[in-house]
Amino acid sequence: MALVSIIEAAKLAKVSRKTIYKHLKEGTLSSSENTQGHKVIDTSELIRVFGKIHLDSPEEVTGGDIEGDKKKQEVTQGDTGKDIETLIENAKLKAENAQLRERLDEAKEDKEKLFAQLSEAQATVKLITHDKDTATEKKGFFARIFGTK
Template sequence: MSIVSISEAARLVNKSRKTIYKHIQQGKLSTVTTVDGLKGLDTSELIRVYGILSIQQETPVTTVTSKQTYTKSNTPKETPVTINNQTFIELEKELAASKLKIEQQEKELNYKQQIIDVKDIALSSKQETIDTLKSALKLLEHKQAKDDLGNIDAIPSKEPESSLNEVEATGNEKGLLGRLKKLFS
């Protein structure tokens, strides 16, 4: 919590001291008494009533923490930055090195993208070749099936009668039928 004097509060809110005293008497502003017994205004109270504070020059601000009082000064928000030539040159070199690094990374990225594109083209080409070979294989299978249907006469027919006659002539039957005949004879 920052406490400022009434004169300082008037400067911070761009009002006269008379107006600040009038607002205190009307109850719009409340005062704070410091550990030293001095009367002042809390900056948060000023912000509540008047809005944003204007800090035009270095302003001493008193901070009260428990029973100790600290005084520090606020500096304007815009402070000039001074850079000597050597620092400036070093910063320019760093910037140039960063730009080169970015360009190199962009080239690597483009190269990798080209490799990916080439691989995609090769993959699609291989897939087209596979599809063409599958079509050709289906045509060959179809043609072979047609040829096989035309050569049905070439399949020999078996005569079951001859095998039965041979079994009867020898009297030796194998398997279940033979065993059954032996069992019942």
């Protein structure tokens, strides 16, 4: 995916730089550093946090902060609108995939908690029924006559 500067991220998300920095500080938006040491944000992160990003022209995606030759090959100024739409769709799918993985992890944790509660409940029921069985145990004929168990 394309990596953009903080300024470009603010333009794409149609928010202020202050909002971008706030989300970075809170941890809701992640960033990395490019080869010059500047903070850059992946467009898929922008889509995950802000929903839709707004592209006015292909130059916005190729703002010069794209990291590595591979990234430069993916998004160039000669790309058509269809290629950019594909990149945006890919970013959306990656963000959705990340959200689904988080939900799956949460569901697994809930499942483990429920199994633990079920085990505790089964152990409690077992104790209760065991107490009833020993309390109402009938004595046999000889036990009643001779007083032994």
